[in-house]
Amino acid sequence: MKIAVIGAGYVGLVSGACLADFGHEVCCIDRDPRRIENLRAGRMPIYEPGLAELTAANVSAGRLFFEQDLATGIRDAEVIFIAVGTPSRPEDGHADLTFVYDVTREIAAHLKGYAVIVTKSTVPVGTSDEVERIVRSLRPEIEFSVASNPEFLREGAAIGDFKIPDRIVVGVEDDRARAVMAAVYRPLFLNQAPMLFTDRRSSELTKYAANAFLATKITFINEMADICEKTGANVQDVARGMGLDKRIGPKFLHAGPGFGGSCFPKDVRALIKTGQDFDVPSRIVEAVADVNERRKRRMGRRIIAACGGDIRDRVIAVLGLTFKPRTDDMREAPSIAIIQTLHDAGARVHAFDPAGMEQAREVLGDVTYFRDPYQAVAGADAVAIVTEWESLRALDLKKMHGLMRRSILVDLRNIYVPEQAVAAGFTYLSVGRGDLEA
Known part of the structure; x- marks a missing residue:
């Protein structure tokens, strides 16, 4: 499958590298040009055991790419993961969803055909509904689905957690999205990873x-x-x-x-x-x-x-x-x-x-x-x-x-x-x- 991951931070980079290691073709997208330059040169923006080696192996195999331009990165993608930051707002402690919604608008502007847009970022209840509303308001003619797929990665053990997870939680509202998300994680089925659809x-x-x-x-x-x-x-x-x-x-x-x-x-x-x-x-x-x-x-x-x-x-x-x-x-x-x-x-x-x-x-x-x-x-x-x-x-x-x-x-x-x-x-x-x- 062709997969785009928007946000090459901790969650996005680990997820992208692991999905590429499953055999998918993955493009990690980040608006920071220096981060993209470093990643292309094999320099990791975070310390995570095994990540540099995993990334290098999949870049060498032609399955993992890094791109600054979102339109280029999501081209032909069947699944688009949103893995941008959701920091606490200093005024009230609520998750700041500015980056999530900004990226959603960019996706809507450049979407060419059916894709499942997946909120991988940790987001409050109802965020995926708002992502769907934004895309539909901007592109009422386009076919797409929105899914929620929260990460459960421990820093320092993230690669193992992604490849041998306790569970994979996926929230969907239609059968087509469910089928696509099942295909994303199909390589894990040999490990009998429990996949919970909600x-x-x-x-x-x-x-x-x-x-x-x-x-x-x-x-x-x-x-x-x-x-x-x-x-x-x-x-x-x-x-x-x-x-x-x-x-x-x-x-x-x-x-x-x-x-x-x-x-x-x-x-x-x-x-x-x-x-x-x-x-x-x-x-x-x-x-x-x-x-x-x-x-x-x-x-x-x-x-x-x-x-x-x-x-x-x-x-x-x-x-x-x-x-x-x-x-x-x-x-x-x-x-x-x-x-x-x-x-x-x-x-x-x-x-x-x-x-x-x-x-x-x-x-x-x-x-x-x-x-x-x-x-x-x-x-x-x-x-x-x-x-x-x-x-x-x-x-x-x-x-x-x-x-x-x-x-x-x-x-x-x-x-x-x-x-x-x-x-x-x-x-x-x-x-x-x-x-x-x-």
Whole structure:
């Protein structure tokens, strides 16, 4: 099939490369000329394991192309995916659909024959209906369908998620669109991927509901961690006891500094706004958003308390900056609020991240960056582990201790064994497991 993907960002590029790897002919379209130039030269705009190799293989095979001009890119396309950004509007938290509707008008202007226009971007309920209305108002004579096909890609594991998905949700309103979308994903049928066809509005809401529920699990176990700290329980044991219940499951039950990233915060806010718009407030989701934002700052205050309450002119080393491992994404990362809290208290911050330091420089001011974690901790009064990168899971704690001015380790991801940290000479603080002093 000939497929066009509009938007060569995270979702669009991963989707386009994977669809090309299925054997489809795919054109990824982006209005940014520099991005298109870089992609044609094999330079990726994002850090995602395996994406550069997958893209290069399909470009070499003649199945994947990059184009700035939308009219050229969608020519003869049977399916046109809209994968542009839908950021939160600062004034009310609602998803900003400007890019979606602008692209829709461009598609309408250049559509030559029947195609299925698919909203791949995360969009509020009713967006696909509006996409259809716009196209019909501009081109009443043209045949087309509109479908909703939300993405469920985890940053750092996106290629695997696309090729071996838990489910594929497709919202359609006619049989022709259903048949076309089934053909798009036919190569996955050998993996018996569950394909769920719904109406478009149910498909759109499924994405928001899923992310809000996962965000709720994270927030819940973080609150349980707080209770564990006051009662002497161990949150990791509590989480394991909960997760062994098949009705609950173990995923997203890892206590930490709160969730961030490009999806959960934005989607939680958008779902809250949707509930308000339809006069059905989502009180649980509202609480999740509030508790999560407060937690990030609270983790900064925890580091300050570990240092005796005064960190003016002290050096705090922060290891791990991105919102999760295996990505360079700094969007709403907990490290941002934590470092701001440390700065407000007068600290000097040294930082290291395996992939996100270039992006961190764009959002974090007055931070000194280092090439490896040992350089970052040298001379520090305390070290905080904020992101659980694999390369930070087996640091030489005795070596770190010898490099630091004071021996305080705040492990906000619970990746070290407390007794081993204490044996290395640290005063060790974790999340929901109690504190130990050397």
